[in-house]
Amino acid sequence: MRVLTPSGLDHALALLAEFESSLTPLAGGTDLLVSWPHQNSDEVGFLDLSPLRAEHSAPRLEQDALVLSMLTTYWDVIASEEVRTEFPLLLAAALKVGAVQIQSAGTWAGNIANGSPAADGVPVLMAYGAEVVLRSTRGEVRVPLDRYYLGYKQSVRALDQLIVEIRVPRRKREIEWFHKVGARFAQAISKLGVAVTRDETGHRVVVNSVAPTVVRCRALEDHLDQGGKIESVEQVRALLSFDIAPIDDIRSTSRYRESVLSRLLYFYLRKANLRKANG
Amino acid sequence: MSLDRVDGLDKLSGKSAFVDDLTVPGCLFGGTIRSPVARGRIRKIHFSTAVDWSDFVIVDHRDIPGSNEVALIESDQPALASTNVRHLHEPVLLLAHSKLHRLREGLRSIRVEIEAAPPLFDVEAQPTKEMLQHGSDNVFKRIDIRKGDPASVFAKASRVIEGTYRTGSQEHVYLETQGMIAHQEGETLVVRGSMQCPYYILDALTIAFDRPKERFRVIQCPLGGGFGGKEEYPSVVAIHAALLAEKAGRPVKIIYDRQEDMAVTTKRHPSRVRHRTAVDDDGIILAMEIDILFDGGAYVTLSPVVLSRGTLHATGPYRCDHVHVHGEAKLTNSPPYGAFRGFGAPQTLFAIERHMDVIARDLGLDPGELRRRNLLCQGDTLATGQKVQDGVDLTALLARGEELAGVSLATQEYAAFNRSHPYLRRGVGRATFYHGAGFTGSGETHLASEVWVEGLADGRVRLLTAQTDMGQGTMTILAQIAGETLSVDPRSIEVVTPDTSLVPNSGPTVASRTAMVVGKLIEDGCRELQRILDSGSGPPSGKDFQNALELHHRENPGDLLRVSRSYQTPPGQNWDEVSYQGDAYACYSWAAHLAHVEVDLRTFQVRVTDYVALQEVGRVLNEVLARGQIQGGVAQGLGWTLLEEVILENGAMKNHQMMNYIIPGSGDLSPIRVFFEEIPSPSGPGGAKGIGELPLDGPAPAIINAVCHALSASIREIPLTPEVLMEFLGGKE
Numbered sequence A: 001m002r003v004l005t006p007s008g009l010d011h012a013l014a015l016l017a018e019f020e021s022s023l024t025p026l027a028g029g030t031d032l033l034v035s036w037p038h039q040n041s042d043e044v045g046f047l048d049l050s051p052l053r054a055e056h057s058a059p060r061l062e063q064d065a066l067v068l069s070m071l072t073t074y075w076d077v078i079a080s081e082e083v084r085t086e087f088p089l090l091l092a093a094a095l096k097v098g099a100v101q102i103q104s105a106g107t108w109a110g111n112i113a114n115g116s117p118a119a120d121g122v123p124v125l126m127a128y129g130a131e132v133v134l135r136s137t138r139g140e141v142r143v144p145l146d147r148y149y150l151g152y153k154q155s156v157r158a159l160d161q162l163i164v165e166i167r168v169p170r171r172k173r174e175i176e177w178f179h180k181v182g183a184r185f186a187q188a189i190s191k192l193g194v195a196v197t198r199d200e201t202g203h204r205v206v207v208n209s210v211a212p213t214v215v216r217c218r219a220l221e222d223h224l225d226q227g228g229k230i231e232s233v234e235q236v237r238a239l240l241s242f243d244i245a246p247i248d249d250i251r252s253t254s255r256y257r258e259s260v261l262s263r264l265l266y267f268y269l270r271k272a273n274l275r276k277a278n279g
Numbered sequence B: 001m002s003l004d005r006v007d008g009l010d011k012l013s014g015k016s017a018f019v020d021d022l023t024v025p026g027c028l029f030g031g032t033i034r035s036p037v038a039r040g041r042i043r044k045i046h047f048s049t050a051v052d053w054s055d056f057v058i059v060d061h062r063d064i065p066g067s068n069e070v071a072l073i074e075s076d077q078p079a080l081a082s083t084n085v086r087h088l089h090e091p092v093l094l095l096a097h098s099k100l101h102r103l104r105e106g107l108r109s110i111r112v113e114i115e116a117a118p119p120l121f122d123v124e125a126q127p128t129k130e131m132l133q134h135g136s137d138n139v140f141k142r143i144d145i146r147k148g149d150p151a152s153v154f155a156k157a158s159r160v161i162e163g164t165y166r167t168g169s170q171e172h173v174y175l176e177t178q179g180m181i182a183h184q185e186g187e188t189l190v191v192r193g194s195m196q197c198p199y200y201i202l203d204a205l206t207i208a209f210d211r212p213k214e215r216f217r218v219i220q221c222p223l224g225g226g227f228g229g230k231e232e233y234p235s236v237v238a239i240h241a242a243l244l245a246e247k248a249g250r251p252v253k254i255i256y257d258r259q260e261d262m263a264v265t266t267k268r269h270p271s272r273v274r275h276r277t278a279v280d281d282d283g284i285i286l287a288m289e290i291d292i293l294f295d296g297g298a299y300v301t302l303s304p305v306v307l308s309r310g311t312l313h314a315t316g317p318y319r320c321d322h323v324h325v326h327g328e329a330k331l332t333n334s335p336p337y338g339a340f341r342g343f344g345a346p347q348t349l350f351a352i353e354r355h356m357d358v359i360a361r362d363l364g365l366d367p368g369e370l371r372r373r374n375l376l377c378q379g380d381t382l383a384t385g386q387k388v389q390d391g392v393d394l395t396a397l398l399a400r401g402e403e404l405a406g407v408s409l410a411t412q413e414y415a416a417f418n419r420s421h422p423y424l425r426r427g428v429g430r431a432t433f434y435h436g437a438g439f440t441g442s443g444e445t446h447l448a449s450e451v452w453v454e455g456l457a458d459g460r461v462r463l464l465t466a467q468t469d470m471g472q473g474t475m476t477i478l479a480q481i482a483g484e485t486l487s488v489d490p491r492s493i494e495v496v497t498p499d500t501s502l503v504p505n506s507g508p509t510v511a512s513r514t515a516m517v518v519g520k521l522i523e524d525g526c527r528e529l530q531r532i533l534d535s536g537s538g539p540p541s542g543k544d545f546q547n548a549l550e551l552h553h554r555e556n557p558g559d560l561l562r563v564s565r566s567y568q569t570p571p572g573q574n575w576d577e578v579s580y581q582g583d584a585y586a587c588y589s590w591a592a593h594l595a596h597v598e599v600d601l602r603t604f605q606v607r608v609t610d611y612v613a614l615q616e617v618g619r620v621l622n623e624v625l626a627r628g629q630i631q632g633g634v635a636q637g638l639g640w641t642l643l644e645e646v647i648l649e650n651g652a653m654k655n656h657q658m659m660n661y662i663i664p665g666s667g668d669l670s671p672i673r674v675f676f677e678e679i680p681s682p683s684g685p686g687g688a689k690g691i692g693e694l695p696l697d698g699p700a701p702a703i704i705n706a707v708c709h710a711l712s713a714s715i716r717e718i719p720l721t722p723e724v725l726m727e728f729l730g731g732k733e
Helices: A009-022 A074-077 A081-086 A088-095 A100-105 A109-114 A121-127 A220-226 A233-238 A254-278 B008-012 B100-108 B149-155 B197-207 B234-248 B257-262 B303-314 B345-363 B367-374 B394-404 B407-418 B443-447 B474-486 B514-532 B542-555 B623-641 B699-711 B721-731
Strands: A003-004 A025-026 A043-046 A065-069 A131-136 A139-144 A150-151 A162-169 A175-181 A192-200 A202-208 B029-032 B040-047 B057-059 B090-096 B110-116 B139-146 B159-167 B178-184 B187-195 B216-220 B252-255 B271-279 B283-299 B323-331 B423-436 B450-455 B463-466 B561-566 B587-600 B605-616 B672-677
Touching: A003 A009, A003 B139, A009 A131, A043 B100, A043 B605, A065 A088, A065 A109, A074 A081, A074 A088, A074 A100, A074 B271, A081 A088, A081 B443, A081 B672, A088 A175, A088 A192, A088 B271, A109 A121, A109 A162, A121 A192, A139 A150, A162 B345, A175 A254, A192 B057, A192 B623, A202 B721, A220 A233, A233 A254, A254 B008, B029 B100, B029 B110, B029 B234, B029 B257, B040 B090, B057 B139, B057 B234, B090 B100, B090 B110, B090 B234, B100 B110, B100 B423, B110 B561, B139 B257, B139 B303, B149 B234, B149 B283, B178 B234, B187 B197, B187 B234, B197 B234, B197 B252, B197 B463, B234 B252, B271 B345, B283 B303, B283 B345, B283 B587, B303 B323, B345 B367, B345 B699, B367 B394, B367 B423, B394 B605, B407 B423, B407 B699, B450 B514, B450 B542, B463 B605, B542 B561, B587 B699, B605 B623, B605 B699, B605 B721, B623 B672, B623 B699
Parallel strands: A003 A043, A025 A043, B029 B252, B187 B216, B283 B323, B605 B672
Antiparallel strands: A065 A162, A131 A139, A131 A162, A175 A192, A192 A202, B029 B090, B040 B110, B057 B090, B139 B323, B159 B271, B178 B187, B178 B252, B271 B283, B423 B587, B450 B463, B450 B561, B587 B605
């Protein structure tokens, strides 16, 4: 086993450039260490990012965006009054991720990078229109989070790149909602989760655990953007079917995921519609 | 009185050393190579040539000096498979190495080649000839309880109501996984670790090694939970650690990690119970036919006695003159199912208590009213003919429970709420039940438990028993019983940690028997000590007792003042093991549990919103501990009912991680409101009865009855996960 400890961000990027294929960046470790005793080989390499924590963990509010840093944890968001007030869905998602130990170790960037379709932090960031800032010794690029994933556990991130920032635009939102369905009230991996926002760019409906990646439900978004009404669970289910492909796994069934997602969205959107009509 | 836990501070402060905390110089780490298939014949064991095996200790069945078995009720379970395997993960080979990562490398680098045979996973299926693996029919145990003449009643009955009920398995999820350390001390093999029953391990070692008891010493370490999961399984780990240690000539530690522990160790028996009940138009039960089937897994282990308790609780606390209960525990190629808090009773009580609501619905009666018309009264007899005469008034108990839970008001409110809410539905449900305390039938007589009470020279008292404290408070309760009997400060009582070289065999720590049976022996022992120290002015107590004790030792220097007390069958208690007639238990604890639930028809999740647990357990010895037992049992029962699904693949648990096997967290629990009624019992110290298992019996039926009330449905299976409920409702809103 090899663990490399960088002295700073530039050093970290240089090490990644040198050893790219054999090094996995290790932030909070809450995904990588889960099955530690059951790994198939001891021949593993890690780039330990913890020395960078002091400089790269505080979230900050810029003029036009909230910037989550490379090592910003869920707890950093929970603890920041200005962040949780302006971005309540980030708080809602953070509170649903594990217990305090996980919340204070796990990072938003790590949640994106690990690429689990069940990631709890990703739907709310995507619903807020977040961008991922990737940096390597070759330079820096910005990618919208909804174009970051290419498939199951596959992304545009090259092996020498680190997610150094997540930029969440500051916009006035008319609705915002997050609902996670886990096997218990808290500290459970999502069976499904959904985040909904509406701002001047339109609706965003983002779901997890119902496709190989966290996805936007574009057909439903378009329907809503065009002023379409929400009339039945069946109608929502039909609109979702263009964008989701749930499967049976150890945590739930495809039928459950599809049915419950349709129901949750139906009851929520119907209420939101009513509010809009009344308001 | 609620004495603080005597071990509380050590555990809170991390001072208690659990087995994995112990560092033994020169200790090797041990691990287990297991069968990769559910059934077959071992062909060959392949050792990877990429690994240097010279510094590994390797043990297989040929290294077992005595009989290759994990001795329990029968001898069918091998300690290490020799020719055949009967379940996935069955132990085949043991490895030890001084470095943990090398051990893991070794475990990854051995392949057991097996000629697979067709496995049997469906306990309800009639086994074909090639599926027979135990006797002529795969039945481990068959039990019949008969009373009256049910056949003639059914023949004439105008109403017969039937139902089939199923319960799933359950994993114990004790916080501390299984673990043992074994080492040689001169001629003695010393085994210490996480266990409920030191003498079970001692017996298993003597047979596997074919050596007298004196050559072994079994020591209990502080225990991080058991729930029955450390009743029989630790014998397997102990034999394995001892085999490795003897071959290595060095200490060996085996600690299961969570995944291994969940995958390979025992779980609650899955069940299927069929009820056929004849009732009259007023809802009076005329006759009952109950057919019970438990999945025993691949070896007999404790299935016969689990089935026994299951059959003895199957009728519920109801009066009925014509009963036939038939029970079977059968083989499948799953890892053996085993002891789990409740021991068969939660399964059969779920069935009868759901069935009572099914009958009530069929008759258009309120489920509480149906129960009131049939609950046992003083002088009535159970199915075995045992007479109820302990003074409990079950009708009043249920009425008080319904009042505490606000049932009548809630029923009205919920009806209105359910008509108007778009997706939430509320309901309330109840269960009335009992749990026999102590070993079944003549079990306590066979055990003949022995305790020692010693009066020390410094005026203190020392208690020696084999009872283990697994978090339930054994040490505290025993100290408290002695302290109260002698009127001395219970904190001055020394409770010796079980070590078979020091303590007598007072039986296993199971079956809600510790406080009641062993506590009673302690109480008797203390009284005997008082009689010995009586100088003519009556048995001394309090300061007088301590003075008398000190005086005794001054006058008799070096005297070992030890009182031994053994279990005596109470006069008039009779049990016939063949006909299953007589006094099945020394006494019973009684309860009425009520649950309020809210079902979310968006997600099909069930939330328990309020829970009332009312029970009659004789005198409550330590109210804080007793409440803890009840609340913990209810939480564990709620998990079994709604969340905990043991998903099987090739007969064994597939979701063997806490990430995917969901036990309730604090957010999933409602308030659990605990109430006691106390009718002193002659069976236990100061009038106490057993309490440990009772609370596991109530939640499943109370909660599912409430869900059925909320949805006007008739659900007959647990666990009721949201996925199952969704399919059950067929997408209806």
